[in-house]
Every structure is written in structure tokens, then in C-alpha cells.
Amino acid sequence: MTVDRRSLLKYAGAASVMGMVPGLVRGAEQAAAAKADYTLRIGTGLVELSPQHILSTTLYNGQFPGPLLRFKEGQRVTVDIYNDTDTPELVHWHGQTIPSDVDGAAEEGSPFVPAHGMRRISFVPAPSGFRFYHTHVAAGDDLNRGTYTAQAGPVYIEPKANPGAYDREVFLVMKEFAPAFSRGGDMAMDMLVGEPIKALQQIGEKADQEAQEAQEKIKGFEVGYELFGINGRMLGAGEPIRVKQGERVLFHVLNASATEIRSFALPGHTFKIVALDGNPVPTQAGVPVLWLGTAERISAIVEMKHPGVWVLGDLSDDDRGHGMGIVVEYADRKGKPQWVKPKPYRWDYTRFGKAGAVAASPDETIEMTIVKRNAAINGFNQWTLNGEAFSMEMMKPKYKVRQGRRYRLKFRNASDDIHPLHLHRHSFELTRVGGKPIAGIMKDVAMLGGFQELEFDFVANNPGLTLFHCHQQLHMDFGFMVLFDYA
Numbered sequence: 001m002t003v004d005r006r007s008l009l010k011y012a013g014a015a016s017v018m019g020m021v022p023g024l025v026r027g028a029e030q031a032a033a034a035k036a037d038y039t040l041r042i043g044t045g046l047v048e049l050s051p052q053h054i055l056s057t058t059l060y061n062g063q064f065p066g067p068l069l070r071f072k073e074g075q076r077v078t079v080d081i082y083n084d085t086d087t088p089e090l091v092h093w094h095g096q097t098i099p100s101d102v103d104g105a106a107e108e109g110s111p112f113v114p115a116h117g118m119r120r121i122s123f124v125p126a127p128s129g130f131r132f133y134h135t136h137v138a139a140g141d142d143l144n145r146g147t148y149t150a151q152a153g154p155v156y157i158e159p160k161a162n163p164g165a166y167d168r169e170v171f172l173v174m175k176e177f178a179p180a181f182s183r184g185g186d187m188a189m190d191m192l193v194g195e196p197i198k199a200l201q202q203i204g205e206k207a208d209q210e211a212q213e214a215q216e217k218i219k220g221f222e223v224g225y226e227l228f229g230i231n232g233r234m235l236g237a238g239e240p241i242r243v244k245q246g247e248r249v250l251f252h253v254l255n256a257s258a259t260e261i262r263s264f265a266l267p268g269h270t271f272k273i274v275a276l277d278g279n280p281v282p283t284q285a286g287v288p289v290l291w292l293g294t295a296e297r298i299s300a301i302v303e304m305k306h307p308g309v310w311v312l313g314d315l316s317d318d319d320r321g322h323g324m325g326i327v328v329e330y331a332d333r334k335g336k337p338q339w340v341k342p343k344p345y346r347w348d349y350t351r352f353g354k355a356g357a358v359a360a361s362p363d364e365t366i367e368m369t370i371v372k373r374n375a376a377i378n379g380f381n382q383w384t385l386n387g388e389a390f391s392m393e394m395m396k397p398k399y400k401v402r403q404g405r406r407y408r409l410k411f412r413n414a415s416d417d418i419h420p421l422h423l424h425r426h427s428f429e430l431t432r433v434g435g436k437p438i439a440g441i442m443k444d445v446a447m448l449g450g451f452q453e454l455e456f457d458f459v460a461n462n463p464g465l466t467l468f469h470c471h472q473q474l475h476m477d478f479g480f481m482v483l484f485d486y487a
């Protein structure tokens with residue numbers, strides 16, 4: 001594989017310069033002055049997926065997942081971040097409405113945590129619910145960087161008032177390990193509701209043709225994985241989740257994958273969805289299967305009323321076979337964990353929306369057409385939004401927004417890939433998915449289906465540079481990003 005690293009090296013160079021801002025010295029002085037509420041240490045360590053599968057990667061505090069951080073809504077916290085690695089790092093507080101300099105994205109101006117240095121940050125956690133933290137550096141062609149490593153950990157921000165209709169909480173972090181490049185195949189996409197739109201397929205076909213004529217290239221690189229786990233353990237290698245009949249268990253599930261869409265089922269049980277991306281849903285519908293795009297979170301209550309020893313796992317036999325699952329064991333039940341393949345189920349966000357409601361009208365609509373240029377950059381697919389790929393040097397494309405205005409983003413996907421769309425520092429309201437109107441669902445990541453459209457609204461209520469990107473690491477690193485800037 002020949003890969004030109006010039007652009008990536010240029011980016012890394014800019015990164016180390018940005019890491020040298022005065023914050024380093026100030027941070028160290030502050031650290032000496034008072035102890036932080038939380039400390040994160042970024043460093044190389046081992047993950048024991050099973051006794052036979054121990055691998056080395058970059059971790060928070062020597063563990064995967066990183067420690068569960070419990071914050072209180074509205075109560076300021078300080079976090080000391082130490083970087084024991086040789087490269088500058090960024091910790092992004094995913095799903096929180098915090099200032100740009102602590103959000104943890106270089107594009108927004110957050111300073112890097114220098115190699116072998118530290119940075120103290122302080123912010124007021126919000127909104128309440130299930131969030132997470134993860135690295136936000138570009139990986140490019142380096143599978144030892146970015147979200148291909150094990151730098152991810154859950155955050156739970158306690159609400160001021162806790163509804164509490166469950167007996168206990170279990171946090172589950174789904175993650176792949178041992179990544180490798182391959183020439184991509186097609187992503188399965190029939191699990192999302194909605195039909196492909198012909199006009200978008202035609203735009204995609206035209207881009208394919210152009211890429212082929214220009215470079216005679218085939219499909220670009222994709223990433224596959226050898227090993228899978230939940231909370232850092234392969235199926236059967238960790239402790240089972242021990243439950244009692246009649247217990248109501250609130251699962252907080254995070255898809256911490258760098259690139260993959262994940263599914264989840266527990267034979268004979270139903271998930272009652274109570275929150276998406278940590279935000280309570282208007283309609284708590286029951287579903288047999290969960291589908292989560294990269295970085296999505298689902299909070300769901302399962303009533304334990306089907307005694308046995310079960311596999312709670314991914315629908316893909318291959319991924320589950322390589323570890324993507326965890327055993328659920330009822331008290332006094334013994335035996336081999338059972339898996340039963342669920343009936344096909346199409347994921348539909350609108351089921352959890354506010355019935356009959358219509359979202360508020362936007363002040364402005366911004367349309368974005370997403371096109372894939374097959375293998376256009378050294379064998380990697382390039383992604384363009386309205387014909388433009390994001391450039392760190394130019395800090396473009398950049399859209400101006402005005403405080404207080406409500407913006408509707410209308411995405412038109414002219415590719416066959418699913419895109420987990422992510423907006424930083426703001427929550428958005430889904431307003432149209434798979435051809436259906438929807439209201440009342442607040443999220444920070446949403447899956448846009450292949451050759452489909454999706455609309456969401458956000459209110460410009462948190463001044464500062466704001467990044468929007470696809471959360472698929474390969475897509476964001478190769479163009480799928482824009483900035484919003486307050487006028």
C-alpha cells in the first residue's frame with residue numbers, strides 16, 4: 001500500500017505547534033495549586049480481551065473503557081489531562097454544550113494536550129444524561145491513532161431530578177480492536193427505514209464514473225477488525241451480567257467504534273427506549289433490536305422476565321463470534337449461553353418522537369449534498385459536502401450562524417454509506433428521517449441512510465466555533481467536516 005503522508009505530516013506539525021500555547025504552563029501551575037476533581041492519563045497499555053487475546057493500544061488511565069465519570073448537571077468540574085504518549089492528543093467531551101476551548105476539537109481552537117505534557121480544563125457539565133469522552137485527533141492512514149485506539153469512556157451527568165423507574169444501571173461500551181485496512185465492500189444499509197432516492201443515486205453514479213475515468217481506481221480503503229468486545233471483554237471472557245427475575249435493568253449502551261454501525265439484541269427480551277444520546281425521548285417505545293451508529297448512545301430498560309442464560313450481542317454472527325457480546329445470566333440458571341437470531345427489524349427514530357407534533361419552523365435552511373469520490377486520495381475515498389472537502393489549512397467550508405436563530409440542516413446522501421452525523425456543542429432536533437416528519441427527539445449523532453435524506457434543526461445558542469462532521473473516522477479524516485461560526 002503506497003500512501004502519501006505529506007498532508008498528514010503537515011497536520012501533525014500544526015498540531016504540535018498548537019500544543020505549545022501558554023495553557024501548558026498555566027495548567028501545570030494550577031495543577032500544583034489544587035487537586036482537580038478528575039484526572040485522565042493518556043498512555044499506552046494492555047487490554048485483556050480474553051486470556052488468549054491481550055493487545056497493546058492507547059488507553060485512559062490504563063483501562064478500557066476509560067473510567068465512568070459521573071458529573072452533576074450545572075456543577076463545575078476541573079479535569080487534569082496528562083498525555084504520556086509521544087503525540088499531541090485531544091479529549092472531546094461528546095454531547096456536552098461547553099465552550100470551544102475545552103470541547104476538545106482542534107478545528108474549534110481547543111489547544112492540544114502536548115506530548116508528555118498536561119492540560120487542566122474546567123467546564124460546567126450539561127445537558128444531563130449519558131455522554132462520553134474520546135480522542136478527537138485525525139488518524140488518516142494511521143490505525144494507531146484517533147478512535148482506532150481505545151481512548152473512550154462513558155460520562156453520566158446526573159439530572160437535577162432523577163426519574164428512577166428502574167432497579168439498577170449497567171453501562172456497556174461496544175468496541176472493536178485490531179483494525180486493518182481492506183478494499184471496501186458495500187455497507188449493509190437495509191436496517192434503516194426509508195427508501196433510496198433515485199436522484200441521489202444518480203449523483204453518486206456520476207461521481208463514481210468521474211473517479212474511474214480520472215484514476216481507474218476501484219473502491220477506496222475501508223477498515224475491518226479482528227476482535228470485538230463489550231467493556232473490553234470478548235463474549236464469554238468477562239463476568240456475566242447477573243440478573244434476577246422481575247428486575248428492571250437500565251442499560252446505557254455506547255457504540256465507541258471508530259467506523260462501524262452496531263446492533264444489539266437479547267433473545268426473548270424487549271428494550272424499552274427511554275433516552276437517545278442521553279436525552280429522554282417523548283415516546284418510550286419497546287423494540288426487539290437496537291441499532292447504533294458510531295458514537296450513538298441508547299438508554300433502554302429491559303424487564304428481566306425470560307429466565308435463562310442468554311447472549312446479549314450483535315446480530316452479525318461474525319462479529320459476535322469474534323467477541324461482540326456479553327452473557328446475561330439469571331440467578332440459579334446454569335448452562336451454555338443461548339443466542340436466538342431475531343427477526344429482521346428496521347430501525348426507525350420516528351417511533352420515539354412526539355406523536356402528531358411538528359417541529360418549530362427554522363429561520364434558515366442549509367442544504368448539504370454528500371458525495372463520495374472513490375479512492376480519490378491515495379486510495380482513500382474523499383468526501384465532499386456541496387462539492388467541497390474540509391481543509392484544516394483553509395478552515396473551510398465554514399458557515400456563519402447568528403445567535404438565537406434556528407437552523408435546519410438538510411442532508412442529501414449521494415453515497416451508499418450510512419453516515420453518523422455529529423454536531424458539536426449543541427443538541428439538535430430531528431425533523432425528518434427516511435421521508436417521515438418527526439419532532440421532539442434531541443440528539444447529537446444521527447444515522448443518515450444510503451441515498452437518503454435527513455433533516456435536523458439546531459438553535460445557535462452556544463457561541464464559538466462549532467464542528468460538524470461524520471463520526472466515521474475515515475469519513476471525517478478525508479473531508480466530511482464543516483465549521484459553524486457565530487457572526
Ligand SMILES: [Cu+2]
Pocket residue numbers: 417418419420470471472475476480
Ligand atoms: Cu460518514
